[in-house]
Amino acid sequence: MLTAGSVTSTTPRPAARRPLRRPRWWREIALGLALFGVYSVLGGLAMPGHERRAFANGEDILALERLLHTDVELVVNHWLAGQGWLTVAANYEYAFSYVAVTLVTLAWLYRRRPERYRWARDAFVVANVLAILCFWAYPVAPPRLLPDAGFVDTVRLGGTWGSWGSPMVDGANQLAAMPSLHIGWALWASLALSRARAPRWAQTASALHVLLTLVVIVATGNHYWLDAVGGVAVVWLGALAADLARGSPVTWTASARQGLWPPLRRPYTVAVTDTAAETSSPPAVTSAQRSAVRTFAAEHGTPVKAVVQRIGRAGARVVLVGDDGAMGDVVVPDVATGEALIAAVADVEAAEWDAETVGATAIGARHRRRMAGPLARR
Known part of the structure; x- marks a missing residue:
């Protein structure tokens, strides 16, 4: 489990991961030429x-x-x-x-x-x-x-x-x-x-x-x-x-006492088991919590899934699944703060998240719309 300000995935990370997740351009060109070479060779055989x-x-x-x-x-x-x-x-x-x-x-x-x-x-x-x-x-x-x-x-x-x-x-x-x-x-x-x-x-x-x-x-x-x-x-x-x-993650509902891995050891996204109450204004989100999510996004790509899981009687955590399949979580005081954290981090491009997946989690409707961006409002 993680604390705000430091994010670690449950899968091994490379020793030096570049924040900018682009492969080298010359390797991509070489791959294209290799593909054309396969086409040419088989065409001649x-x-x-x-x-x-x-x-x-x-x-x-x-x-x-x-x-x-x-x-x-x-x-x-x-x-x-x-x-x-x-x-x-x-x-x-x-x-x-x-x-x-x-x-x-x-x-x-x-x-x-x-x-x-x-x-x-x-x-x-x-x-x-x-x-x-x-x-x-x-x-x-x-x-x-x-x-x-x-x-x-x-x-x-x-x-x-x-x-x-x-x-x-x-x-x-x-x-x-x-x-x-x-x-x-x-x-x-x-x-x-x-x-x-x-x-x-x-x-x-x-x-x-x-x-x-x-x-x-x-x-x-x-x-x-x-x-x-x-x-x-x-x-x-x-x-x-x-x-x-x-290694596309699959949705799997778990109780608060279960870990981040189901029996088959496949990555998944934890779903919230009870809905947070709608409030007139979202709870305050600390800069350390924002930094934790930004750090995860920089290292593992824009999260393909992000949900809130209640832990214990009062605490919660935001579980993130990166574009590369890596997982991490950020500890927050409660579910409402977790929802606000997801909605508040501008560096994570919420409009690109899978609205269908987000909509399947039992979280507040207002924050669900904010997480999914314009796609969910259409």
Whole structure:
């Protein structure tokens, strides 16, 4: 148990943890280059009959869509091919937007949300590794390459700079339709911005970009709509893997006599067992208590969960779970003071906390709204 002014987690801490939780930029670039290297190496290690299987798999996907009466690709493709400037715009959206959105999202997270960056990066890497393995084990020719299927390759015929038909990517693997990384990257960016509590306009624009990308990849003849389902699957698995790797805490209600670890030794957030009375003004919070929470946030990232637990007959403690899974607590005189402490520390970005988790704790409604920020008031 801790006293105000000093915060220690129940998990071992590195000897020297930097307050600024950003990984070194050159390591992140090296990781990106390594990921591209894996893509290139596996692309060059095609198994026997790779091309034949790719066209057969493409025909199978199209046949399945026909069976489901959802084979809309040809109709949409022929419509776009005759739209002039709209065709050109769609071609360039296909060629560049998913890359640009991904890079901007990574850069924004790195600079503005470093405590969320690691999770987003891990999810992105896992999703891409899974997709690369799918490209190697299950090659799929896109609709535009299927012989006698009648699709128009709008990107190549339009001479789109930076895409098929240009020297920049002419050597890229064109038999990698399943899963769609255009959808995967766009969806990952939308998910990462949502998790990082990005401005509402950015989240809305990112969600619309996912829908636009879905239309474009189908209309340009580069993907079947089922490829988008594959893209969703790898992103979901990537996010799941990142959650597991980060040791995401789970909510577990405990009595005051129980410790900080449940029987399975998994980190959790203690929930308050009785509601504090609403008062007209919050109790005074000392500078030492504020400093304790700020110190924890600086060392372990913005708390993903913060609740108050009653201890004994009168005392209480604020239990914090950092973005890295570390736990700590600050002793306070009573539950009401603990609620006021959480609401008063401006350095902890309350608007980014998980409102659903905070709302599940039995604390005063007024302080619950203040802890969750604008998200809970909408």
